[in-house]
Amino acid sequence: MRLKPLREQVIVITGATSGIGLATARMASDCGARLVIAARNEEALQAVVAEIQNKGGEAVSVIADVGREADVNRIKDEAIRRFGGFDTWINNAAVSIYGRLDEVSIEDMQRLFDTNFWGQVYGSRAALSHFRDRGTPAKLINMGSVLGERAIPIQGIYSASKHAVAGFTESFRMEIDAAGLPVSVTLIKPSAIDTPYKDHAKNYLDEAPKNPPPVYDVRVVARAILYACEHDRRDITVGGAGRLINLASSMAPRMSDRVMTRIMPYLQQSRDPAGPRDHNNLYAPQDDLEERSNYPFALKSSLYTQASLHPLAAVGMAAVAVALAAGVIRARQKL
Template identity: 50%
Template sequence: MKVQLKPLDQQVVVVTGASSGIGMATALAAAGAGARVVLAARSERALDALASRIRQQGGQACFAVADVGRREDVERIARTALDNYGRVDTWINNAGVSIFGRLDAVADEDSRRLFDTNFWGVVHGSLVALPLLRQQGGALINVGSEASEEAIPLQGMYAASKHAVKGFTDALRVELQEDGAPVSITLIQPTAVNTPFPEHAGNAMPQAPKLPTPMIDPHTVASAILDAATDPARDVKVGAMATVNTLVSKLMPSMADMMGRVQMGRQQRGEPNRDRRGTLYEAGETGRIFGRGDDNAADSKEARMSNTRPA
């Protein structure tokens, strides 16, 4: 069945990971388009500031402090939406974190924590949202990555979690189609985005992490997300490199491996690592949409060698 979605100015929109980056850009854009927005993240201070900003601009917003890795916290997000606005029309599972470093250097507990946020956060959000969305129809939007379909050396656990998000999202979509449920299921797959994502990441490398260039504007991703909130879509790749990289990975895997080895030298800054855990376990600096981009990029040859083990 064809799923009919409301215009944004008639919607109640939930955004997880709303305290920075893509989530913050999406929340501001949704509120600017007239949606009533339910903000969720771990930082009460950042959420309060963002909700106040939206209200000062004439929008409507409320928030729930939540760790999406905990089902009970996600249920609190839903209760906040119902208590304030009576329903949910679009639920956006955006919260995510990464760990930079070779897989044999990453602690098991850190990898499990990453999966709690990136995978189980999507599972909890999806399964809590669905009963609400089934009532009057709506959109469930899961933010994956180009890493949902390709490998990223030095972000192996992040890529694994995003592969899991795609598998879960695709299976859920088919089950809802079989039910005839009035819910669209979308997977958003951006390329590298200039947000504080690297600064928030865990890091097992000797240097501070960064994303490889080119990076796209987080507002571009926010626009794609909100398009899916009004016009049903299955998979949305955002940024030309997301399409290129996933195609190369599927059609020319040996070339993709070679490109991955090159990328190993393009994910570090020319400065020492300062925080091994990042925001894996606690909310860190938030309230910013943009990150540092390619600032102070390390020499790619030296960076690659520093993350290579002797044979």
């Protein structure tokens, strides 16, 4: 499937006022894409649009809670009204909760699913309704997680929502293929990423939460998303660490359970005391306009992800490395 280059695309991004969504919006605009950005925070949306326009880009905003289908349909309608349609729809908005499953309230669990799962269902259906009418190659990108393959304790309900997103996306892709529609569907599965994710999450723990290391820079994910905008890829895992965990889990699931039970609660709690429980983005936006959080070190690239996106280049680099190593060995043998 031949997709348009970014400079010719209109791209819809939900959850575009912080973290991965904000980084992706900025990078997409720098590449020449026109944007329709959506989030709940009107002030933050206006600031992002002003920033993009001041740099010569083009963007419009829609105030929307993706947990409401009517709001999601308004995003679609505004994109059609302002730009005549869109080429790529990115379902990015998400929230999280840290806490044991027997302690987190059912109300909070349902609210998380409204955003993380139903938001992607509403967005996927809205995008497809437009793509079906248009009939030209288009792109749908859903944001999953490595936790959509390997659940962990303390973030159980978030893991469950991403498992649901993975299942929905897989079925949706097959139904689109069966209908013969020219729509490429990609599931992005990030590892731990340096975003305000933990700062926005509702926290039931006694300590402030954190993501288990290694943590990758937010722009590693944004680059993978923009690659998917132009390429027909089924899924992309961002970060080799997450891929290794999932591989180990598939090979030795019970042993992985035991390891996760021992180390994951510790790795997800800092030594800092927890802040106020009501300071979170679960039900309403609070602090936005930041791409990153306060992790002291974040990996700026992922060799695994780069290799998966550019396999031929990776094979070539590996061949060069082998040849160089062989040359060094032969030189040492002659000495």
